[in-house]
Amino acid sequence: MTEDDLRAAFARHEPLTPPTGPVRAAIDRLAARRRRRRQRLRVGAAAVALVGVLGVGAPQFRPGQTAVDDGTTLMADPSGAPVGTLNVLLVGVDSASGSRPPLADSVLLLHVPADRSRPYLISLPRDLAVPIPGHGTDKLNAAFVFGAGDGRPDLAKGYDLTRRTVADLTGVRIDAGVVLTYPVLRKLTDAVNGVEVCLPERVRSIHTRRIFPAGCHRLDGAESVDLLRQRRGMPDGALDRDRNAHRYAAGLVRRAGEQGVLTDPVRMSRLLGLVGPELTVSWSGSASLPDLLRVVPALESTEPVGLDLPAGGNGRYLTLDPAATPFLAALREDRLAGWVAANPARVTRLR
């Protein structure tokens, strides 16, 4: 066989070359989509999840106030644990400092049913088009920016507008809420000596090139944050990130459970004290905060059920899926267990 045979083989296969027109169009389409997604790094929804579940207890901190360092507050008042459903809004924001306004890119609702069977973690897609009080219709994550303002962003105001938007959208009362940042998440993870996260598929970090193989891994704080930032390159983008947040939250709760944090008010208080000063929290008057915390030991299972608010669309904005109507009705009427039983495919697999 000669080199000329090789040249001839290449030349003979030139007709396999696809036409340029469709390729050109596909490139432009893909590039446009990726440009939109590129905008910036976002907070893992995750962040959120954890404190939410860990502690419905987080709301005991006021912005800027340091943590309680003994267990007395948490154990006080054995009488009135709250009854009925509980909804805690978890908002993950990226860097709150610097010149650019923070975006709320992870919005999760932690729902605890009245029977205290188990917590539900519902992610609300950040690109969902929703009416924002006083600002027309825009993406859900814009509510935080509208509220916080540019210049010196006010996280509490950003949270408040997000809360009102979510309350209008879902029709449920928001009992408390937390704003989380990456540093908080990292500290919490390290404080419990790492969290086990079970991934159905390999994830590769576009930020650090770290590879997270499929399967279960114990991640430290830095690794967890890295994982929870990943959105690009995953089949469902931000939705997959929200699901990883669910998995992370489940792992964190398991970990906290193993260490007795959930049932030991002193330990919980110490843990929250670690991150307390950096948390921005808020609550409405319907239940006092130590009372909210009492919900945790009352849960039959702390293993959360991860759900996405059904939404879809290919453009810049997502819209609610027809399936969202019965879902939201079930949420409002505290019938989520039944809804999940009827729609098992919509539950995120956590391990």
Added chain:
Amino acid sequence: MTYEEFADARLAALLRYAVMLTGDPHQAQDLVQETMVRVQLNWRRVARADSPERYVRRMLTNQFVDWRRGSWVRRVLLRGEPDEAVAAPADHAQHTVDRDQVWSWLAGLPRRQRATLVLRYYEDLPDAEIAEILGCAVGTVRSCISRALTTLRTEYAEARP
């Protein structure tokens, strides 16, 4: 030069090059698409290169050779369509069947070796330029080519009765 001008002038040649690398029109299209999306998004950096054409060819070749870094292979593998790698243009003469054996043997080569063969015998580039595209020494290019040719000749000799 703008991205549009570049695409007008070079897209067809890049697609041909990708077909020679991958041996398959679908994979070639995915490879070119993935590379050109990055070219478009980073056009300013590409345009600053001495020769944007060579820069892009280098991107595409690396994407092909180092499949772990890119995602295109995974998508191709997930496509689930029959592999058309050896579906050459129809010609029923017996010797053509033999010649098209060459095409399937090429598919069996390591990617890097196949890339050097394409650059040398299809693009007709000098060894120095091939070395630059692959980011290796000229000596490495030569040994790569000779090893690839040895493999092909062995296959050829075995296929002869």
